[in-house]
Amino acid sequence: MQDINPNQFSGRTIALPESRQLDVLAALFERRGAAIRRCPLVSIHDAPDQAPIIAWIRAFIADATMTDLIILTGEGITRLIQAAKRTGLVDAFLQKLSTTRLIVRGPKPGRALKTWGLQPSIQAVEPTSAGIITTLFTLPALSPRIGVVLYGTEENAPLQAAITALGATPVPVAPYIYASESETGAVLALIEELAQGQIDALAFTSQPQYKRLASVAKAHDCEQQLERGLARVRIAAIGPIMANYLIEHGVKVDVVPDGRFFMKPLVDALADHWAHAALERSPQ
Incomplete structure (x- = not known):
């Protein structure tokens, strides 16, 4: 040392x-x-319109076909859990996360999950969106609908297109924004x-x-x-x-x-x- x-x-x-x-x-x-x-x-701030975020959380909890979740950043999953906590959904959300295959881009989302007693299921072959895409193509099966916790407000079109090409439907959520004008x-x-x-x-x-x-x-x-x-x-x-x-x-x-x-x-x-x-x- x-x-x-x-x-x-x-x-x-x-x-x-x-x-x-x-x-x-x-x-x-x-x-x-x-x-x-x-x-x-x-x-970095919470998305100013929280209604779509809460709607996504409710849909994720209720959707039995969404058993894969891609987490690109620790910031994203942290803010989702905080949003669930503010609206009384945190127990149900954490329970669903515990039964979901959590696919993380790199170590930061994994560290964020551990704060809540959760472990990532799969880490990308390299900590990039391209690494996530490569990893998805190696998996034997994917859920019909795949949650995607986005990086800021970037739609990440290549990742969503890859999910579609694999026969699944991406279900994205953008829980935070960069306030770069300040x-x-x-x-x-x-x-x-x-x-x-x-x-x-x-x-x-x-x-x-x-x-x-x-x-x-x-x-x-x-x-x-x-x-x-x-x-x-x-x-x-x-x-x-x-x-x-x-x-x-x-x-x-x-x-x-x-x-x-x-x-x-x-x-x-x-x-x-x-x-x-x-x-x-x-x-x-």
Whole structure:
């Protein structure tokens, strides 16, 4: 186990986009001496119209033919359970989940399910929608109707088309939204700080964070400023999927954890990166 050096990030300022576990990630960096710059790149809220969400929950509970449920994000299943709890349906919903084959995209939905005493039945061969599709084609049988807990408000047309091609009917639900229009001024301030070299590292944990940053830069004619800022700071990505997404959008990635794609390995990887850089600069 790696020792915690309280001065490991001393003098470093690390920008962290908002996320549901921001406080946990910030604390991991702060324990090692980092100054944290928080930025509301993405805020997540319950779907403003809860009627379709509750209707979906009721239908899921009552539908004996829906014995498969695809869960793309931990956020999605968490908000569904919370919605069921608010409307007095949580016991029936959890009971139905316990008798349903739960097909998860990656480890985060699995961790969310464990909070409620549930276990995923199947994890995708890789934590992507394409991985879910590949996994579905390997299963010997599917339920006639398959629930799909969507990623934000994205319809995920390829996944729904694959379910249809397999002879089943997708039954999607979108329990949360990204409120990316909020706090534009704070995002512009971050772009300015990046360009001026006031930030040492920027850690990305989800694709909507970069989408928000890029969309604000485009809308306010400061794309070159953002490009300059991203080129001069260390960019850390929580895992290879995030890293590949950034690279596809022209962003260089300096740090990716090796093998375990969670918050603490991300912090360790950035610490190792700077330690190796310091060794390379030191006189032999």
